[in-house]
Amino acid sequence: MRYLRPLSMEDAIGMITNSAGTVAVLAGGSDLLVRMKGGFVEPDLIVDIKAIEGLSEIRETAEGFSIGAAVPCAVLGEHAALRKAWPGVVEAANLIGSKQVQGRCTIAGNLCNASPAADSVPALVAAGAKALVAGPKGNRTVPVEAIPTGPGKTSLAKGEIVREILLEKRPPRAGDAYLRFIPRTEMDIAVVSAGVNLTLDAKGAVTSARVALGAVAPTVVLVEEAAGILVGSRLDDATLEKLAKACSDACRPIDDKRGTIAFRRKVAGVLARRAAAAAYARAGGK
């Protein structure tokens, strides 16, 4: 097993494409190292991306925010402007593990690990986030939901590395929120989760909405129907009930050690309703 720590993206990509064996990209390592310790993966080469120039920065641009792939989640929580613009994304990132884990883990790693229960991913999908991917053939930008293709599987080709996560600039009267269900209060894996992102008009009616559910299907479910229900409404009780039902119906969960199908269906609706109410309040709706 070899460990390399390149200083540039070009070097990192080169190291991976030139390697014959199995390769793992290392960001915070909070998934990778656990899997290695458990004996589930034994990569021949580990490429640590934390020393790559620019990857540990959050940049505020005219278009919005660009979050480097090596930025630890704890740093997101300390970025006032980001927290103000995308509170739902930041709260999702700051639910991961514990203070210690957040000091290491990244949202890009959370995305590329492709766990159906990843916390930041439903929030990112609801936020309409994009991933800037660097690779042997140059850069490409894709919606984040295009990266995970199933549990533990991604659409990234050999040598491709997520360089940045991009979030748009916020219009006025916009808000997002993320909620997950865990049986404990922390240090746990989402049994069900929901991310909601809303924009309102001056009167408080929803003009655009995105609703994403986690841990209820092999990948995050973007519930278009739920968005349709919210748009035009002011989140009255009847709308919230319809939203909950649409979300429950959109689930394709499994029975496993963490929860039952019936539980996940029901709670997906409950969390979507609660997250929508929180996002609405953050957007200034009353």
Place this chain on the structure above:
Amino acid sequence: MTAGFDPRYVKRDFASIGTRPLRPDGIDKVTGRARYGADFNMAGQLVGRVLRSPHAHARIRSIDTSKAEQLAGVKAVITAADLPDLTDGDAAMYDILDNCMARGKALYDGHAVAAVAAVDARTAKQALKLIAVEYEILPHVTDVDEAMMASAPVINDGVFTDGVEPKPAKPSNVAKRSQFGHGDVDAGFGQAEVIVERSFRTEQTHQGYIEPHACVASVSADGMADLWVCTQGHFVYRQHCAQLLGLEASKLRVTSSEIGGGFGGKTHVWAEPVALALSRKAGRPVKLVMTRDEVFRASGPTSATSIDVRIGARRDGTITAAEATLRYSGGAYSGAWAELGAMTAFACYGLENVRTVGFDVLVNRPKCAAYRAPSAPMAAFAVESVVDELAGRIGMNAVDFRIRNAAREGTRSSYGPVYGPIGIGPTLEAVKMHPQMQAPLKKNQGRGMACGFWFNFGGQTCSDLNIGMDGSVSLAVGTVDVGGSRASLSLVAAEELGIDYSQVRAVVADTSSLGYNDMTDGSRGTFSSSMATISAARNAIRIMRERAAQMWDIPVDEVGWEMGHAVALGEKNGNLGRLSLKEIAAASGKTGGPIAGHSELVADGAGVSFATHICDVEVDPETGATRVLRYAVVQDAGKAVHPTYVEGQYQGGAAQGIGWALNEEYIYGRDGRLQNAGFLDYRIPVCSDLPMIDTQILEIPNPNHPYGVRGVGETSIVPPLAAIANAVSNAVGVRMTHIPMSPPRILAALEAERAG
């Protein structure tokens, strides 16, 4: 019993007992210097690793270790063939041997089938992959009720149910039937005006100690052996290992390390005989440390249960009859877990007519081990749930109903003995007055309470107390310090000698330095070792009085002992003054040599223990999530030697009970394999899951201990399952009968209720 030692309680004023000094092992523990099981190392030490069955039940057709043996760096590979059966008809020891290394059949997912010792962990891991085991997969059963069915696969065809007449002709998974009680239960139910009957289930839990099993074993060519190990009882480990390996007990020295939790799970040998056998074969020391996955799959756990309870009462609140049938899984081996459940189930109450029947059942799961008041929490859950419901049906307050039926001094217990002075009534009275009972409850919140009992144990104990020439005192004890007992025993030595706590240092001595000691189990550590310490101190005082008599040149019966000093008694000695312990020690070289007190005794009369707990919860009716808002423990300690560590025991038991009640459970797949062998999906509570747990120590002296001490370690885990189930049931308006009350289970119960 040491000659002349009187263990009876004598009322007195204490100087050291009841104070709260810092523990002597604290600094090393918080700075990382303390040495736990995996922290011992020897020159030339090898790494041991165990190969485990992936099948729940399988015949082992063959094991080919040749490829592993050829791998460079591998120094020994062992199978059951390297641990020949020396148990000589001792069935319990044979089970331990078989559990350490499968003999012919693998009986559960995780059962050890072979082990290697290699120069490093990588090589050892690689070697495991090179061992070829040919299995014939057999049908399995992991559920306690299914295992009792006639159609269930029989796990051990040598098991014919004990305790039934005539003995069955066919083998089954029911190892034992046991029965307790008295009176005429049928007649009692005939007098009842209200009867409540319900069935309950609890899932299997693990003790969840943070430190995995770890040891270093070294067997020399001349047959001398050493074992450094994390254990609750190094003398018992020595005995078991010596017997299983054919060593002479005195040639095997066992040293106990600091212990990162045991809760009963470190009272049984698992890895240690394997490490010794590897060392013997390799001719080098071997360190064997279990992974967390192995700890879950192959050590611990407690029983899963299925329990039916029926209780009848008159409208005036008197229970007229009570009965319970209790089925406990014991893993793939015979146990007496249901028997303990059947003994403890109704122990809190004074009942005229009571009957309990226990069934100990084999399943394809790891061999059960003791877990803090083993078997009592599940029985209490079932009984206290029905007691609560019955009180409600009669229209009586749950506390008053219990007070009315509580056992008291002179009550014949449901398991046989007649009680001496006991604390169940006082804990109930204290709970009635507890401020938590008045705290207002909001929507979706509920309050529950429950009682619990544990026997407590005394047992064989041996201590040495040595007076140094500078007057400081070293105390060597043979009970492993699991919960702060070195601090408590130092307080006891200080109290008895009349010196300051800071002058005493207590250590846990190895098996070659002291006589035999039973394990730290049965809440006996402080109870029994404090008795031995008092006895040893009194013996040392006798010698110091003799030395003082010599120094003063007066008869010894004219010398007394007061507050750390020899005092000359009587008018004629009035001018002699006092001699301090320090002065006597300084002169000891000239008055007869070193001064020490020894004690060997069987600590009888441990004194049963009772507790009552109160729990307030809030349940989210849309997700089934439960949050514990407030929790209070009221328990009788007899006398709290070091109140902080008594409170710690109360809080720890409650914390473990909260985890057990709400989330912890072994989850098996249809394939009989454990699906959650790790702390990610086996959910013990984290700090933020728990409220500050309030404690109240009652002191009803145990007549059989000089200071009135009772054991306090275990009872605190008995009431929580029931207290929390009662609280949740009150919060949601549906009786919860399946533990853990995980969110999916609570939500399913609520949805079923809403659907009608």
